[in-house]
Amino acid sequence: MPGPVIALAWLLFSGFMVLLMFAQNLSAGTPTHWGETLVGRLLHGLLWGLLTPVVFALATRFDLTERHRRLPSLLMHAAASYGLTLAYRLAYAGIMTVFGVLPGNFSLATVIVNANTWVPIYWMLLGMAYAVQYRERFRQGQVQAAQLETQLVQAQLQALKMQLQPHFLFNSLNAVSALMGTDVKAARRMLAQLSQFLRLVLEGSDTQEVTLAQELHLTRLYLEIEQTRFPDRLTVAYHIAPGTEAALLPALLLQPVVENAVRHGLAPQAGVGELAISARQQANRLIVQVQDNGRGATDTAIRGIGLRNLESRLATRYGADYTLHVETAPEQGYCLLLSLPFQTATLTDSSPLTA
Template sequence: MRFAKQGWVRWALIFGAWTLLGLFICSQEFVLRARLRRPIQIGELLAVGFGLCYLWALATPLIFWLIDRFKIERENWLRHSLVHVLASLLLSVSIKVFHDFLLFTFVYSPSPEKPFSIAASVQGFYPIFDYWVLIYWVILLVTHATEFYQRYQEGELKATQLESRLAQAQLQALKTQVNPHFLFNTLHAISTLMYRDVRAANRMLTQLGDLLRLSLETAGAQEVSLRQELEFLDRYIEIQRARFPDRLTVHFEIHPETLDALVPNFILQPLVENAIRHGIAPRSTVGRVEVSARLSNGLLELQIRDTGRGFPTDRLGRLSEGVGLSNTRARLRHLYGAAHRFELRNVPTGGAEVLIVIPFRPAEEFVEEDLAVSEAEFAAADSSEEADAQKDLAIAKPAIREGVL
């Protein structure tokens, strides 16, 4: 239905363009006859102007067919240009002759002294042949320009989609690199605790199960609300508290207006893990980790601070080469480009601090954009992609029923 509507709109525009040209020709003919003091007959005037233009309007589909059949490309421009030169001349002469025939048959008063003559009609075409040939070439150039612009837009859209898919694939690869890193570290901590406190190790396994469940719930999302990210972080901290029951304290300072802000999924845990490993674990005294979130001038500021020894000053510039920090930096760069800050610094009173500054976006805005993108991608998907999706779904259904997936 949409394509049919677009077709009607296209032909309405074509009809309107020829009508405007007909009005222009009628006005010219009117002014010319008025200056020459020749009798002005409205019916004849309209037949001369609109009759010729509407004959061209009827011939427009043929012109479009010729343009499509003999497209002027780099490899055939000379041969197809000659075809269009010939077509423009033949079409212009044919329409002029047929128009004169209609005028002499239905409009002009019959006169034996001035009968209709093809030769006379062709001869009368010479003074104006460049006008109508030019119109043919204007149609050709406009059609080619429109098609070129559509190709350009399609190319831009495909490039944007490919770039978006590549970015998503890179982000997903970064996430899958961090998740095993976190999991192996946690399992190692549990195995170490097993020799000292079996019950505590068992509690850690239960908490790890809850943590993995939360991770699976948001596995496909690159961004989640800060509320969800803090829920995940809280489960992780409970596991670490079992490792350091008397040495670890964690303080949260979260402004309420930031809870619905979008943040990269799984962004805080690696930073808190580093703070505990390098700032708390080496100490024999009580250590403190602070996690804060606030809004400032439309930006979301996330801060993780510990009371440990701080970053080694001679290695401060190379600290982001590790798995956790390098992945964090790469994900922020992919998601926000230059519109983010990621800083590592030492606190003057002692300890290390990590600062992340990203644009503030509420979770509701993300849901609306995600739905719009999904609808656009679904509308742009061709039949082969839909067939592949149906095939994948058919393969996955038995596994889902058996509880494998």
């Protein structure tokens, strides 16, 4: 919480306490000692205003919302509540003595014995600290959700841009036209695959996360189109460990990686292109690997637009809890290794990325 907000809050509270004491004295018919009232209430607000950032820092350091640390944190806050309250009362007594407005019944023993009566103020501030933290986490969650939605839209637009480029449609339609004279069934199958692929990309506009099975379904459609066009130039191998199909990952994450491997790694070279897609669970991690036998490169640090966008989406979704590693060498292809938290979902037929 910003310092000016804390100062203003305690100043208003002190002013309210002054008015309250004046009203009580007025109704009881007793005179108001303005020196003690004003100095005492303002000093009260000043001291607690200085201690408020300390309480907020302790709330963060010893977080009661973390279950595995709840008991140690609770004990720490119990000790801090009395310690800070005692420090407040000692400082209050000392300053009031300097101003000469200390009540006659004020003594060091009284301060120590009665310090616990002010402990609830610490717990009130602690509750406010957690309320502020919850509000900030909620706001950050909304910002992250908005960023994920924006990045998903960008990924969809990028996917559509790549798929709807004239050469893709022209090549696909030319392949269909050529197949009509030799293999009508293959031509119809390719048209069905193309229409289903584009439909799935368009209908997935509101989906932030999908299962690995759903993402693989979209990827297979793309690869089947390419295999229909080049039946003797592209082979695909899938190594998907049982139990990983339900793992969650950001929508349109795998398909652009595979497409990039086909277009830039395999298509330009002569001979048969080989592509391997694998997924496995390792402890609490999902390990996804895409490997090709294409041209490769000399520098693994090179990041194209697609890979930079991929890393940006992963950072927004997982923070630092992911790894993306690329291995490549000239004429040895690319190997992209991705590690994500393993989170599962129940497979349903209602998602736009299902068959």
